[in-house]
Amino acid sequence: MHDKFIGPRFLIHVAALEMHPLDTEDRIEELRNTQGIGYCNITKCCTKVCPENIQITDNGIIPLKERVVDKFYDPFGWIWRWLKRKSEPETANRNS
Numbered sequence: 519m520h521d522k523f524i525g526p527r528f529l530i531h532v533a534a535l536e537m538h539p540l541d542t543e544d545r546i547e548e549l550r551n552t553q554g555i556g557y558c559n560i561t562k563c564c565t566k567v568c569p570e571n572i573q574i575t576d577n578g579i580i581p582l583k584e585r586v587v588d589k590f591y592d593p594f595g596w597i598w599r600w601l602k603r604k605s606e607p608e609t610a611n612r613n614s
Contacts, residue, residue, distance in 0.1 A: 529578065
């Protein structure tokens, strides 16, 4: 599974990038399809063995998984994004 799952270290690196207020890159689809975040089953094993006692599961991995779920599996999120896209051209035309 090493070629399908990037592991907790790299997931935390991606979480730091994703949660930075100045970052505008969208990595959610890559997390789901390429980096294998779905293979993380949130057993907190990585938190238990962390030499610095960092709560990486709660503070990094779970929020990343929530972002993936919100984008790909939440029907209310789909509807909301669809409605936002539908209203964007109208807003642009009003400002012109």
